[in-house]
Amino acid sequence: QVQLVESGGGLVQAGGSLRLSCAASGRPFSRYAMGWFRQAPGKEREFVADISWSGGTTYYADSVKGRFTISRDNAKNTVALQMNSLKPEDTAVYFCAARGHVVSTTPSEYNYWGQGTQVTVSS
Numbered sequence: 001q002v003q004l005v006e007s008g009g010g011l012v013q014a015g016g017s018l019r020l021s022c023a024a025s026g027r028p029f030s031r032y033a034m035g036w037f038r039q040a041p042g043k044e045r046e047f048v049a050d051i052s053w054s055g056g057t058t059y060y061a062d063s064v065k066g067r068f069t070i071s072r073d074n075a076k077n078t079v080a081l082q083m084n085s086l087k088p089e090d091t092a093v094y095f096c097a098a099r100g101h102v103v104s105t106t107p108s109e110y111n112y113w114g115q116g117t118q119v120t121v122s123s
Contacts, residue, residue, distance in 0.1 A: 002026040002098050002112040009094060009117030012086055016121070020081040022096030022114055029077040030054075033103040035110060036070060036081045038092035038119075047105040048094070049081060059103060064090075086121045093118050 008020040035050035049060045049070040058070050072079040094117050097110035
């Protein structure tokens with residue numbers, strides 16, 4: 001089992017920045033690929049970014065490419081999502097998730113999920 005807890009959400013004006021963090025506990029964190037997803041009201045959960053177990057490979061949704069950066073610190077069992085140049089359409093609940101070994105953009109392929117943190121971007 002892996003337990004995930006997100007933090008860092010909040011209310012920010014368009015153009016601003018937020019840094020989300022996800023703390024993991026349980027099985028060795030470095031064994032897991034990590035992803036960030038988001039879900040807006042009335043919409044399906046969508047992929048935002050993922051990072052391989054080593055941190056050497058990252059992948060982003062087109063909608064956030066160039067604005068968001070995913071990173072991880074295996075010594076501290078954390079994964080972060082730096083969000084810059086935020087837009088109102090980035091408003092959603094953001095979730096971190098873990099799966100074994102290989103990254104994926106598909107939510108159903110992730111085994112472990114955090115409870116989510118709300119990000120609201122005002123115009």
